[in-house]
Amino acid sequence: MYRLLIVDDEPHIIDGVSRIINWSDYNIKDIRAAYSFQEAVTVAFAFRPHIILTDVKIGKDWGFELIEALSRANLDTHYIMMSGYDDFDLVRKSLLAGARDYLLKPIDKEKLRAIVERIITVDLHGTLPSTEKSEEIDPVLGVPLSSLSKLTNKVLLIVKSAYNENISLRYVADLFQMNSVYIGQAFLKETHMKFSEYLLAYRMHIAYDLIRTTDEKISYIARRVGYQHLNYFYSLFRNYYNMSPRDLRSTPDEEEEDEVS
Numbered sequence: 001m002y003r004l005l006i007v008d009d010e011p012h013i014i015d016g017v018s019r020i021i022n023w024s025d026y027n028i029k030d031i032r033a034a035y036s037f038q039e040a041v042t043v044a045f046a047f048r049p050h051i052i053l054t055d056v057k058i059g060k061d062w063g064f065e066l067i068e069a070l071s072r073a074n075l076d077t078h079y080i081m082m083s084g085y086d087d088f089d090l091v092r093k094s095l096l097a098g099a100r101d102y103l104l105k106p107i108d109k110e111k112l113r114a115i116v117e118r119i120i121t122v123d124l125h126g127t128l129p130s131t132e133k134s135e136e137i138d139p140v141l142g143v144p145l146s147s148l149s150k151l152t153n154k155v156l157l158i159v160k161s162a163y164n165e166n167i168s169l170r171y172v173a174d175l176f177q178m179n180s181v182y183i184g185q186a187f188l189k190e191t192h193m194k195f196s197e198y199l200l201a202y203r204m205h206i207a208y209d210l211i212r213t214t215d216e217k218i219s220y221i222a223r224r225v226g227y228q229h230l231n232y233f234y235s236l237f238r239n240y241y242n243m244s245p246r247d248l249r250s251t252p253d254e255e256e257e258d259e260v261s
């Protein structure tokens with residue numbers, strides 16, 4: 001049986017998280033709550049949770065500071081950060097502190113399920129009922145995230161959190177304070193893709209989905225996935241999908257102003 005600690009300074013958030021999924025499906029039957037940084041520390045040491053789901057901001061304190069404090073004390077637990085802030089710097093600090101993943105509020109229950117399943121199967125070496133298991137599949141690699149190493153999962157999370165930023169393998173390596181050559185080789189060996197190839201593929205995947213499912217201008221979508229120059233985006237998209245962004249649109253005339261020569 002696994003133990004869960006939920007940390008947030010808003011009682012209704014804790015109540016909602018405790019009900020969002022059926023925790024007993026994952027053999028999590030002992031759930032405690034903490035409403036402040038100090039209470040979280042006290043409860044964590046007495047309760048010894050296998051998983052801590054904490055808000056990024058707990059009153060005047062930060063969730064990543066809680067993770068750092070508990071990690072320094074060698075508390076054997078796994079952390080999930082939740083936040084109302086879509087801030088890459090907070091994602092970075094949470095990952096460096098040791099968070100397993102980062103969820104934006106309102107919490108997507110399917111994403112939460114996938115993360116909990118990954119922690120139980122990969123980190124805790126547990127098992128799940130086969131009827132309940134639903135693996136989170138990486139959209140580019142086409143493999144379950146639970147089949148990938150912790151390092152690769154962290155690199156993928158950086159990409160998925162900041163694909164619209166000017167990120168590179170060296171930047172990721174600096175975040176983890178690791179050698180970029182080592183990370184690049186490890187990533188290539190496991191995924192059979194260079195970091196730059198995966199970043200491009202993920203950006204194209206997001207752009208393709210946005211073009212098909214939204215009415216946003218293609219120029220806006222290009223910027224949203226990290227490309228400030230529309231011509232360059234068109235060139236990459238054509239090479240990747242063998243069609244232009246306009247060709248993908250069911251009503252291309254609406255995008256006439258975005259067409260490039």
